[in-house]
Amino acid sequence: MVVSLGTPRSHLNKDMGNTQVQPTEEAFCDLDTHRGLPVVLLYVMPSFFLTVLILGLPLNLLSLWVFLHRLRRWTRSTVFVFNLTLADTSWLLALPYLIYYHLDQLYWKLGLPLCMGVRMFYHNYFYLSIFFVTCISVDRYLAIVHPLRSLVLLGRRQTGLLCVAVWVATLMLSIPVANMTLIQTCPGSNRTVCTLYILLSETGESLPFSICCSIIGFLFPLLSVCYCGLHSVRELRHRPCRPDPHNKQRRLRRALSAALVFFALFYLPYHLSRNAAIVMRAVYPDSPASWQHADLAFALEMCFCSLFTCVNPLFSCFMGRQFRKEFYGIFAVMFSQCPGMQVASMISKRTRMTVRKRQGMSTVTPVCALPAPGS
Template structure:
């Protein structure tokens, strides 16, 4: 099941993310803070998808790794690295919304475009450094009695002196803390909108913020929470029953299924970008309509430049009869 699932994710996710990258580079001329964060999220997904064919080949060969130890370490590190990059960038998007609503003036200084780019570099660097232990714990083992060379996962090692503390650390620092941060940022922003006097159309902004909160929490609930629970359970079972491999099988099976399911986030994140970024959503819909005009729900529309869209928006905002300023008679 795993090679078929990974292959389906690769076929669906790689075109979506490559299309998203093309839109970022060629269609979006004005990059905001949210655009920078969504671009880095897409870049993390694409880097993982480019390494996925090695896992597909590995599982098609019935767990026979023929690419050597360095590439084995690199693939395992990339999976772990991508997973927390996705979590941190979703958290940064929620932080961006919080600063824009609760601290609108201060956010221009605290999180301008330059500071946002620096934040992205810090996220990439810290996530990569914290993923290095995964490469150190990754081994290539030969199964006795059969001709099979396995690229091991640190979660499935019998010795848990290193894997259990590391997994718990990543679960707290890389999952629980971002989850609490997202909840605080969104709830604090909703409270600010409700108590702000004279706000034009506050319900519309609350709905948009609610969409951000809902999308982020759905990602955490569907992908990240079950993954961390199953991963820690698989390691704990090896700690509690070190000499009973049969007792490991239920948690190992659950963790393997979660690995397959979590890879779907590379297909969901482009939809998350469309859901969050209004400018990206319009460009994505226009580009998708041009590429696939026969798909239901897509309406082929002329692709306008940014100046033409601005002019068209101003034209639509004008009334057909322009009132004249009539001076009173003397």
């Protein structure tokens, strides 16, 4: 059945097998490569996703192996970063479906259930990342500002329950995505597309849902990260000084700064572009040409945000000295197996020994005191 672009949606809400027949969306069916959005959907997005898969999957699998087999002592931050890495890895394992879809000229052949699952999983992963980065910031805040109280508020059992609550909450927050995901048949062809709720012309459901997710899943975490970061830095500045041979203060500053940078670079532009794309449809429902710039910005943000899965392993490295040591050690062993790398490995080892000897002969510079090791 071929559906014209002007057919009312209310008269065509039918289910024919795995294909829901709805008024087709121009964003998915019009693949004129002289326009910006089709170029991004057909070429830029699959290229980004494929690059992220090639780089991110080995890094995250290696990180999981370090967490499970090399780390002897787990702190609260270790648990949160492990869950963040687990979310990244799960999304990367589902990414080949989207790569295949975009490389196949937006022709979805895998049925409605898998289409709903892929769209829902992308949304679910995004807020998993936000919530776990927020948990890391709150954990550092409690360890610095309220070190004794943090042992009661976030003990081992409470930390595990909080991680489970985050997974359940993000799953509940993503269920409406499955209800708004459709498979449509483009007019004049048998090509079926897996729609994205942000690019649907009708905004009665998508607009309130997107705003709700932006407030609950982004604005509140953003305020929490800013509050925790500012108060943690202020507390560190007002503390007495003591020796800090392992540069814990520097690593804490890096972790707090990284959380703020991640929110600024990845999450804020994504939510602004997503809401703009939906609002433009609500304000100009009969003018698809007015949606093009907002749609293009959102599609580019989808590409850019996928890079977050490659950044998280680096985030894990400066969260913990033990993780960084094991992570770098694995790369050193891998490179040492190459004939050309053996000389460089020996030089690097001698350099490290020389630096350690010099550090042992030098005096220790006092820095600001840090929270108790058990935090």
